[in-house]
Amino acid sequence: MSDDILDSIFEKAAAGQTLIKNRKTLTIDYVPERLPFRDDETGTIAQALSVVLKGARPSNLLLFGKPGTGKTAVVKNVTKRLLTKTSDLGIEVLMPFINAKTANTGYKVLYEIAENMGINKEEKKFHVHFTGLSMGEATDRILDFIKNKKKLHVILIIDEIDSLVDKNGDDILYNFTRANERIIGGFISLIGISNSLTFKDKLDPRVRSSLSEEEMVFNPYTIEQLQKILLNRAKVAFNEDCISNAAINLCAAIAGRENGDARRAIDLLRVAAEIAERERASKVEEKHIRLSQEKIEKDTNYEILKNSTTHTKILILAILKSKNGNTGEVYEIYSSFCRHIQQEPLTQRRITQIISELDQLGLIRSDVVSQGRYGRSQRIKVTIPSITITSALRDDQILSTLLFAD
């Protein structure tokens, strides 16, 4: 790139001549004070939690909705406001916020609760270390801490609560919903946020009844609502006349088709703007939105592949190489690849498991077919372009030999 072009880029940037004026508002970390189209939900949650101000225990809440429907943002807004209110009134309230997808085991959830509540900075007898304690002991320490504080109110917020129940059952929820019988003076309330409406079916009836004292469903945004959200966001995020209405409409239409996910819509917009800026275009147009869609998809697949384990990568190559994609055939090719690079192959059971993981990630598609007397099997196909696979695996010294093997 010539010095002139570089100079012009830097000059434009220095003079603020970029399309985006406020980049932060196009990221998922940005939560606006008031979420569009969520006034009813915000009001109901605020009502439910406001009893804390009178020293009473709020109902346990369960919030349902697809990703990007604003559940978490609404809860964060309400709890933030409530926290300032309670501190003004001198009421001691803690609202630990846990994401059960990040804290992906039962014990990690307990550890995060302790960290969030600042228990690990208090007396040593209450500490919950990140390993070494039994689940029971960790739970007891948290409850003892609350009991010891006499008048401490805890509103425990668990995001992606369905993921916690899927992996670890409902023991933790049982303990916390029952804990109020043991605590005198203070209390624990629970807010669960879930992407799946059916997750309640997996709960013990006792947990179900106490957990879902109050339930709310966040409906997906419609295309029209997404348009308005994007228009609002674009006003804050972009310089004047830097984005066409057609681009916003297309963005809303794409995200609307995919579950009405506002986060996805904003992400599309941000990447499109970055592409347009890089092209030094004067405006974000429809073509940038389309390019953005392709880029997001390609980048995600590339990153997943690149960060996969060696065996997953070998398996992808085996699927790519196989003729009809039968489980048996794929496993055969996979094993021969392993022998080729002197690796001990994993068992077929484990490979089946990896295949189903890859299917969930959308990297491959597997359909179960029954061949009658010739058994039941899967037809496995790679769904991403082989160029993405080659570029992701090219840098791997051992695997690159397989890429060009017969």
Added chain:
DNA sequence: ATTCCACAGGAAACAGTGGTCC
């Protein structure tokens, strides 16, 4: 109607790692 294939996938156990507690 029954048989039989080639798996799918659940459950339990295990190995290795990294930690606490007494």
Added chain:
DNA sequence: GGACCACTGTTTCCTGTGGAAT
């Protein structure tokens, strides 16, 4: 320092399944 704990990734064992062939 030994007993105990949790986690991840894996293996082993086992039961269940759809539908063509018999």
